[in-house]
Amino acid sequence: MTDKILILDFGSQYTQLIARRVRELDVYCEIHPFSHFPEPDEYTKGIILSGSPCSVMDEGAPDLDIKKLEKYPILGICYGAQLLAKKHGGTVSRSEHREYGRAKLAHINAHYDLLKEIEIGSQVWMSHGDTITELPEDFQIIANTESIPVAAYKVEDKPIYGIQFHPEVTHSLDGKALLRNFVVHICGAAQDWTADIFVENTVRELQEKLGDDKVVMGLSGGVDSSVAATLIHQAIGKNLYCIFVDNGLLRKNEFEQVLESYEGMGLNVKGVDAKEDFYKALEGLTDPEDKRKAIGRVFIEVFDREAHTIKDVKWLGQGTIYPDVIESVSVNGPSVTIKSHHNVGGLPEKMNLKVVEPLNLLFKDEVRNVGRALEITDNILGRHPFPGPGLGIRILGDITPDKVRILQEVDDIFISGLKENNLYDEVWQAGAVLLPVQSVGVMGDERTYEQVVALRAVTSLDGMTADWVHLPYEFLADTSNKIINRVKGVNRVVYDISSKPPATIEWE
Incomplete structure (x- = not known):
């Protein structure tokens, strides 16, 4: 067995990202729902409470008997920080306006281990509709921003911390340093997860x-x-x-x-x-x-x-x-x-x-x-992810051997082109989709009525979210030209510029 950090999930979209950041420090961690998680054992070195889409003031909001866990170091992130404060008698209120996006730490008490080597002006990422307006008596403010009086706090005489920003996202520029301070220095977890x-x-x-x-x-x-x-x-x-x-x-x-x-x-x-x-x-x-x-x-x-x-x-x-x-x-x-x-x-x-x-x-x-x-x-x-059902969910509508042939040829031109132009490794996943649409075209002096294909290329870390890739116009033009000239049955090529969310990576 190895040392581990328990991450209790209250439903945040960023929970997996917290785990990824901890793993990047070569420290093992596990994610468990707040409502049913294993009893901490001798290998548990610390506990992280995630954010949540819920408000601690909502009836039926996610709740936890935190005091049972307080013999371990705890880091509450956003909802986790607000829940910790509320459970100890603090006050959480609705923000006058939703605090979302970049902010800068305006005051830091670097005396506390959590914030060591983090400087005033460090950019952090906010994402919450509530804010802590009054801390319990034994809680100490250790950081704030221009608009948030309690950006970070510590419980006196206990290694328990709360922060109202997200250190796990890349927009928090010193987020990895903060997590290292907590996981390695405060919790003392061994960095042996290699x-x-x-x-x-x-x-x-x-x-x-x-x-x-x-x-x-x-x-x-x-x-x-x-x-x-x-x-x-x-x-x-x-x-x-x-x-x-x-x-x-x-x-x-x-x-x-x-x-x-x-x-x-x-x-x-x-x-x-x-x-x-x-x-x-x-x-x-x-x-x-x-x-x-x-x-x-x-x-x-x-x-x-x-x-x-x-x-x-x-x-x-x-x-x-x-x-x-x-x-x-x-x-x-x-x-x-x-x-x-x-x-x-x-x-x-x-x-x-x-x-x-x-x-x-x-x-x-x-x-x-x-x-x-x-x-x-x-x-x-280095292979891109490929769906289990394969081209079966990239051919919209019914599937025939001829449609498979068409899409295989289109896909091969697209993927080969990415490799030949040193673009393949810059893309998380790429592929082509055969649409159940025919469009009018002109080839030579003849009018055509043939298939439409869509090209899709996205960047992502893990497929949970994805952005469309800004492939060079010259590459897209060349690829479209090759497909239309070489693949019988296709006379129009389009490029999918939607991100996930709201779209998904695959079309089906």
Whole structure:
């Protein structure tokens, strides 16, 4: 075991970001809903209370018996700070106007460890509609801004702090220093959460858990499943059996390229061409959820059929990562829904298998760091995320082999162009969408009435939020020209300039 920080989630949109910032300090942390979290143990070094979209003055607002936790260092952020103050007899009031955006610390008491090396004028990010107007007697103001008298406080004689700004967002320029002060200096947490140590510990734990048992795993060619498979392979060698299914909805030549990339990794991978099974199941379906369900159902059927050719399998390996785990539990209680495109729903029960998920404590960037520690090639670790249903949710409307061909050709021109122009690594995810729209065009002296495709490229840290990429006009013009000239059936190209939120990265 290692030292850990508990993050109690009150529903803030930034809670995962708090955890990411703590992990960047090489300190292990866990997110748990405020309403049900594990009892702190000998490895717990401190507790962070997140923000919330709620007001502490609302009836039924998230509440917590904080005094039970006060033998540990505590940092309350925004709602967490207001809740701490209110529970100790302070006053929280509605702000005259919502305090949102950049502010500067106008006074800092650097005598306190939380604010060491943070200077007056440091920019912070505010996001709250309430404010602390009166502190309890034993609370000391340690920072303010021009508009907020209590930007930060400390409880006398206790390592308990509250701040009414968000240190986890990049707009708080000294936010990482503040979190380091709390996590490392105040809590004394060991900075030993590194990729090399994770690999060493995980391989040892997998060996103990799996022994001589056989594990079957579905691969996609993506980062998560590849890193998970490599870890399991290091633990049990030839007892790992991998299956890579061609659902007919992969990118152009992806089936062959992925199998080739796995050859040098020593993984025992079997490629299965099941295109016709998927096309038959998708025939006539237009609703996105119906398509997802059909793709998932056929995958289970094909995977189950292939897995049964392996005798005495006891485990199903999965590339589930920490955001999937967090998102499957709501703040107010266990959620009934788990993201189907990350978890092979129904397979463990259908095949009577136990599940092994070696990455379920890691964020995406941590998975890549572990992959580098395992010396997995950049052509796998640097791959953009690709949806589980593949091109099935990038073809709006019904799916046919001809539509798949068109979109594969368009996508290949777009992705190849990004790579050739050194733009691929600047983009989190890119792809093309075939729209259920035909438009008038002119080619030569002929009038055409053909398909419209949309190009999409976004930047993101983890897919939770995303901004559209300002690709060079020259690149977009060249890509559009190539697509229209080379892909039969397309006569118009558009570029998606919407961000998430309010839009999503994928169209379906």
